[in-house]
Amino acid sequence: MKILKALLIPAVVLAWWQAAAAFGLANSYLVPSPAGVAATAAALWQKGILAGHMATSLGRVFAGFGLTFLAAFPLAVLLGMNRRLIPYFDATLHFLRHIPPIACIPLLILWLGIGEASKLAIIILAAFFPLFLNTLAGIAQCDARLIEVGQVFGFTPRQRFLRIILPASLPSVVLGMRLGLGYSWRALIGAELIAASAGIGYMIIEAEQLSRPDVVIVGILAIGLFGYIIDYAFLKLAARILPWTGENETDDSFSSKGAL
Amino acid sequence: MTALALKGLYKEYRLPGRQVAALAGVDLAVAAGSLVTIVGRSGCGKTTLLRIIGGLEKQSAGEVAFDPPGARIAMVFQEPRLMPWLTVEQNLALVMRDQPPDEIKRTVGRYLDMLGLGGFKAAYPSQLSGGMAQRAALGRALCYNADIILMDEPLGALDAFTRRNLQEELVAIFLKHNKTILFVTHDIDEALILGQRVLVMADGRITAEVAVPFPYPRDAAGEPFYKLRAGLLASLTSPPAQRGV
Numbered sequence A: 001m002k003i004l005k006a007l008l009i010p011a012v013v014l015a016w017w018q019a020a021a022a023f024g025l026a027n028s029y030l031v032p033s034p035a036g037v038a039a040t041a042a043a044l045w046q047k048g049i050l051a052g053h054m055a056t057s058l059g060r061v062f063a064g065f066g067l068t069f070l071a072a073f074p075l076a077v078l079l080g081m082n083r084r085l086i087p088y089f090d091a092t093l094h095f096l097r098h099i100p101p102i103a104c105i106p107l108l109i110l111w112l113g114i115g116e117a118s119k120l121a122i123i124i125l126a127a128f129f130p131l132f133l134n135t136l137a138g139i140a141q142c143d144a145r146l147i148e149v150g151q152v153f154g155f156t157p158r159q160r161f162l163r164i165i166l167p168a169s170l171p172s173v174v175l176g177m178r179l180g181l182g183y184s185w186r187a188l189i190g191a192e193l194i195a196a197s198a199g200i201g202y203m204i205i206e207a208e209q210l211s212r213p214d215v216v217i218v219g220i221l222a223i224g225l226f227g228y229i230i231d232y233a234f235l236k237l238a239a240r241i242l243p244w245t246g247e248n249e250t251d252d253s254f255s256s257k258g259a260l
Numbered sequence B: 001m002t003a004l005a006l007k008g009l010y011k012e013y014r015l016p017g018r019q020v021a022a023l024a025g026v027d028l029a030v031a032a033g034s035l036v037t038i039v040g041r042s043g044c045g046k047t048t049l050l051r052i053i054g055g056l057e058k059q060s061a062g063e064v065a066f067d068p069p070g071a072r073i074a075m076v077f078q079e080p081r082l083m084p085w086l087t088v089e090q091n092l093a094l095v096m097r098d099q100p101p102d103e104i105k106r107t108v109g110r111y112l113d114m115l116g117l118g119g120f121k122a123a124y125p126s127q128l129s130g131g132m133a134q135r136a137a138l139g140r141a142l143c144y145n146a147d148i149i150l151m152d153e154p155l156g157a158l159d160a161f162t163r164r165n166l167q168e169e170l171v172a173i174f175l176k177h178n179k180t181i182l183f184v185t186h187d188i189d190e191a192l193i194l195g196q197r198v199l200v201m202a203d204g205r206i207t208a209e210v211a212v213p214f215p216y217p218r219d220a221a222g223e224p225f226y227k228l229r230a231g232l233l234a235s236l237t238s239p240p241a242q243r244g245v
């Protein structure tokens, strides 16, 4: 039932689209029919082109995201556990936070070229703040009353961190990871549109130059689909890591804010 | 032997525009292996007293001395304060870090059964009722092999039957393990059923003390009890100027 409800709007859109194409309401060259797009998707898939570009993009996202985690998590822990350091970083980080990663692409290309390095840099820029800020918030907002429990029962500072503060901040860390993954996926596609020789964004921009709107549409749909799949998989993983939160606390589909 | 000695304990909180003396000179010696209950009106400083003894708050003046000096202290807070990410069983085991796993499992299981939580080992705190969570918090303090247990209204959220049950269990544990227990309660009968001494607090001081010379288990219905209760009520309600320590 839930699935049927979810499919209603796509079905209506598809029907309109098909009708518009069938009755010649739109220029069939600019707006290919759904059937045409499906055929293109099948062909791209069979030749391994779609999968190839997809694998490139996904590989970049996961590598970049992993690197980001290695930088953002320790820094957030450092600041969260040493609040007196926060004033040194606060203004700078909030300044940087307002710069969309995509605005840095020209500089990154100048400095790093159009190879993998500039793509990784874009992903790091996009994923860093959601990861860092949410981890920091999770640590800083850890319930002081729970920390007191550790204090009374003779926990060492290390045990207090590992057994109380860290698990208490985990839901926030996971939320940051989820937002960060979404942001880096968007930012990467942006970077691939501007300068790349592979990846789903490149596939789209190349199709534009070859005047193949059907391929462009396949690319756009693939981006949405894979973004959805990544997020869904992460949500399921989160529910497993955070069994005490229940589904509702991590499933904030409409509250996670987009960027870029 | 004195397990805990408080001398001239004073604690003031600064609020905007004024100061509150939460403790205004508390002197107290608690014998090792004794059960002392503390009653007093809301806001008289009971929680503050326990928090200072437990090392969570620093006194403004005065001394807290333990014998032996490094005494292990457990605390049952006024709220359960369970770790939401741990199951009930894990919450109790959390304070038994330095013991062998099978020992931990056995001790935790024993206390959970005693507290009527045997069937909820794998439940998360969010799945417990308020009274169940409070019992789990009590179990956590009992699992920690403490010399002194501080209890801040630990049975406050329980129904009369469970409460009566746990009072008996607590007395049994006290008699068996010979712990030193400081027990804060709002309930005068509870204070008399549990305490060997009942301290009355008002305005940050201990204003009266009643010795309860009856053997355990006690029955709150007897004649001698009525007299003690009447005395306690009088010292709780009399104006400050007429109180003696």
Ligand SMILES: Nc1ncnc2c1ncn2[C@@H]1O[C@H](COP(=O)(O)OP(=O)(O)OP(=O)(O)O)[C@@H](O)[C@H]1O
Pocket: B013, B014, B015, B020, B021, B022, B040, B041, B042, B043, B044, B045, B046, B047, B048, B049, B078
């Ligand atoms: N952190 C604090 N900051 C300021 N004032 C405080 C603080 N903690 C306690 N007080 C004040 O100290 C006094 C004693 O508080 P305390 O919590 O010890 O009372 P209590 O006897 O435990 O009351 P209850 O029975 O309601 O739990 C109160 O007047 C309270 O306002």
Ligand SMILES: [Mg+2]
Pocket: B046, B047, B048, B078, B152
């Ligand atoms: Mg209190």
